[in-house]
């Protein structure tokens with residue numbers, strides 16, 4: 001999936017309360033990219049993620065997925081597109097507490113009236129090292145295991161791109177780096193596009209392409225330039 005954002009700006013409010021959350025952001029993501037975006041609180045990370053995933057629209061600028069302008073989709077087309085093509089991973093694992101790990105993982109398919117492909121489910125949960133935890137409830141799993149379940153859920157519909165918003169925010173640094181290593185491994189094996197938003201520079205450095213966002217201005221940097 002090739003994604004191209006051009007001159008994306010987002011302005012909230014007006015007059016005294018006017019905030020330029022994103023300032024003419026240009027971003028090209030090609031299939032198989034593993035990208036990190038780092039920036040302090042309030043720098044525009046969530047806003048950018050919302051625009052890139054079609055959850056929100058910019059004040060100006062354009063965004064295409066394989067040449068298609070997704071902001072011109074109807075709401076219905078856009079939500080179908082998001083369900084089928086995009087996987088989301090959050091800081092809060094957002095697992096349903098009364099469902100087992102397996103039920104949580106396959107939930108997106110059931111909502112779409114599809115059956116899971118057992119071979120793919122096995123491959124995915126083997127890669128994530130959670131095959132022997134599938135009948136457990138979330139509270140019976142460690143934080144790192146819960147996040148792996150959430151990763152499996154994000155990947156079950158075989159999306160082209162994964163957006164991860166502070167995926168290690170609730171994990172200690174050891175399980176955080178393990179989770180990112182696993183995501184990187186899966187990303188290599190499956191050829192996905194992975195975009196990670198973080199404020200942790202150790203995590204940001206694990207990506208192949210690294211961006212810094214400050215006051216709504218996005219800039220690609222070299223590995224050793226991340227000093228935050």
Ligand code: ADP
Nearest residue numbers: 012013019021040041042043044045046047048
């Ligand atoms: P981050 O995710 O990096 O913390 P955000 O994208 O949430 O940054 O916010 C960027 C800026 O836009 C901040 O100044 C924030 O207060 C402002 N902002 C975000 N969402 C809204 C909103 N819905 N209304 C007004 N201002 C907002």
Ligand code: ADP
Nearest residue numbers: 012013019041042043044045046047050091166
């Ligand atoms: P967090 O600090 O958990 O990352 P965010 O900064 O992303 O939270 O904001 C959480 C929600 O609040 C977002 O949906 C955003 O749109 C909204 N928001 C953020 N800043 C403002 C603001 N200044 N005014 C109104 N809504 C805001």
